[in-house]
Every structure is written in C-alpha cells, then in structure tokens.
Amino acid sequence: MSLLEVAGLNTFYGDSHILFDVSMHVERNEVVALLGRNGAGKSTTLKSLMGVVTPRSGSVKFDGTEIAGKKSHAIALAGMQLVHEDRRIFGSLNVEENLVLASLSASEKWPLERIYDTFPRLKERRTSRGTDLSGGEQQMLAIARALIRSPKLILLDEPFEGLAPIIVRDLLAVCKKLAADGQTIVIVEQNIAAALSIANRTYILNNGHVVFDGTPQDLKAKPEILHRYLGV
Known part of the structure; x- marks a missing residue:
C-alpha cells in the first residue's frame, strides 16, 4: 500500500473548478516533484491533501486511512505536514x-x-x-x-522561491539529506532543475489535469513535454 493514494480529486474555489480528477500516489521514503506553470493547480493540490481546501469529490488515503474532507489539524496529527509558500512562522x-x-x-x-x-x-x-x-x-x-513533528510525509510548497542561490543550494542539500534518511517528500517548485535533482518521480499538472507521470529521466528524455508544459 502506498503511503499516499489520491484518486479522482476535484477541488473548487467557489464556482471555479481548479483540480480535475487528479490521481497520484506517493510511496514511503519517496520524493515526488509536482511541476507545472503558475496557476496549474500545484499549490491547490497540496492544500487539498492537507485539508486547507476541502475537495468537492475524490479520495485521499493516507497510510491506509481516508482523510479527504478531514480538518487540517486531524491530518497533521495523522502525520502529514504542509510547509506553506508564505512560511507562516510566528514573527x-x-x-x-x-x-x-x-x-x-x-x-x-x-x-x-x-x-x-x-x-x-x-x-x-x-x-x-x-x-x-x-x-x-x-x-x-x-x-x-x-520536521520537529516527525512527519510521515512533508509537503513543500515553493521552498526555494525568492531565495539567493547560495541559500537554495543549502536548502537543497538539506532536502537531499532528508531524502537519503528516508523522509517522504512531495515538493512543488518552479526551480525545475532543483526539484528534479532530488525527485524519484514527478507529476506535471496543466490547468488542473495530470498530464505526465514518470521519473525525472523519463521527463528529460521528452523535451517536447518540458517545453510544452514547463516552458523549458
């Protein structure tokens, strides 16, 4: 059984349909990169997994238990942690x-x-x-x-955004060390090279649809997909 199994996830903001039947899985001790252009639905996917946004339909099984529709604090207690793009520390x-x-x-x-x-x-x-x-x-x-909560799964939303290259290098080294130690991670990141350097597998979202599922090697072997969906 995968640590995380997502099937047919549909999420709305008001009347706006953002995620369309998103399905994905994350194995234990795996790093998965979730890529796509701005507005593709990446952050919404993480928020839907964490219960920050309640999916309209679909299944999210975490460590064998259905968590779709549960409150964020209950999902956190189950062992999932989301590091928001805006950090949300207490200043x-x-x-x-x-x-x-x-x-x-x-x-x-x-x-x-x-x-x-x-x-x-x-x-x-x-x-x-x-x-x-x-x-x-x-x-x-x-x-x-x-990390201090010893999560089974950590969701990183744009962890390198707006940071100096030397800081990105240091944070990337930490992520690689965590991965080597067996920490399961899902990372959303616009720095494609950085994300692919630590990922075991990757998904690409486009307008709320999953359009690619494979390894970084699979993706690099298909430059037309990189260009079409990521602009590189």
Missing part, C-alpha cells in the same frame, strides 16, 4: 519558541538538537524573533517546524 516568537510550539501536539517529535544539527544556522539564531530572520532563515524555520 513575534523567537526561533526556539516557534519550534517548541510546533512540537507541543506531536505524538512523536525530533529533539531540538536534531533540528539544530540539520539547520546549524537556526541554532545560531535560536533567540532571534521570526521578524528578524532573513528570508532564507525563515524558510529553514518553516521546514524545521514541520
């Missing part, structure tokens, strides 16, 4: 307070030292308020808040 709290707060309701949690080993910069900045962190540090903290 008035310092780094360590953000981490401790995130861990309070977790049934299993990473020790703080493991977080700081993963993100040494956060250890240096542990007494700094969220509003005093750089964009890269805020992104590290957003990912760390998800």
Whole structure:
C-alpha cells in the first residue's frame, strides 16, 4: 500500500473548478516533484491533501486511512505536514519558541538538537524573533517546524522561491539529506532543475489535469513535454 493514494480529486474555489480528477500516489521514503506553470493547480493540490481546501469529490488515503474532507489539524496529527509558500512562522516568537510550539501536539517529535544539527544556522539564531530572520532563515524555520513533528510525509510548497542561490543550494542539500534518511517528500517548485535533482518521480499538472507521470529521466528524455508544459 502506498503511503499516499489520491484518486479522482476535484477541488473548487467557489464556482471555479481548479483540480480535475487528479490521481497520484506517493510511496514511503519517496520524493515526488509536482511541476507545472503558475496557476496549474500545484499549490491547490497540496492544500487539498492537507485539508486547507476541502475537495468537492475524490479520495485521499493516507497510510491506509481516508482523510479527504478531514480538518487540517486531524491530518497533521495523522502525520502529514504542509510547509506553506508564505512560511507562516510566528514573527513575534523567537526561533526556539516557534519550534517548541510546533512540537507541543506531536505524538512523536525530533529533539531540538536534531533540528539544530540539520539547520546549524537556526541554532545560531535560536533567540532571534521570526521578524528578524532573513528570508532564507525563515524558510529553514518553516521546514524545521514541520520536521520537529516527525512527519510521515512533508509537503513543500515553493521552498526555494525568492531565495539567493547560495541559500537554495543549502536548502537543497538539506532536502537531499532528508531524502537519503528516508523522509517522504512531495515538493512543488518552479526551480525545475532543483526539484528534479532530488525527485524519484514527478507529476506535471496543466490547468488542473495530470498530464505526465514518470521519473525525472523519463521527463528529460521528452523535451517536447518540458517545453510544452514547463516552458523549458
């Protein structure tokens, strides 16, 4: 059984139909990249999985249990974590307070030292308020808040967006280390090269439809698909 099995997912914003019968699966210890142009439905897919947006129809089975339609906090308790594109850290709290707060309701949690080993910069900045962190540090903290809850699956929405190349390099190294350690990840990312460098498989969305499912090697062997749906 796959860790995540999605079948026939349809999601609307009001009367606007955004996702059309989206089906996908994610195996344990796998990294899946979800690619597509702006407005293709990638972030909506992650929000539908996490319960931020309630799908109109379809099935989402997580670790064997149906979660479609459940509230976000219940899905989080089941072991899924979404790192939003806008990070959503608490700016008035310092780094360590953000981490401790995130861990309070977790049934299993990473020790703080493991977080700081993963993100040494956060250890240096542990007494700094969220509003005093750089964009890269805020992104590290957003990912760390998800990891401290020891998730079965982590959903990363545009983790490299707007960051300096050196920060992207460091965050990519962290993602590769997490993957090597067996962390299951779904990543939405406009930096196609970065996403493909860590992914085992990839899906492409176009106007809310899945138009490709395969390995990064399969995708690179089909430049017409890269050009048609990703503009590269």
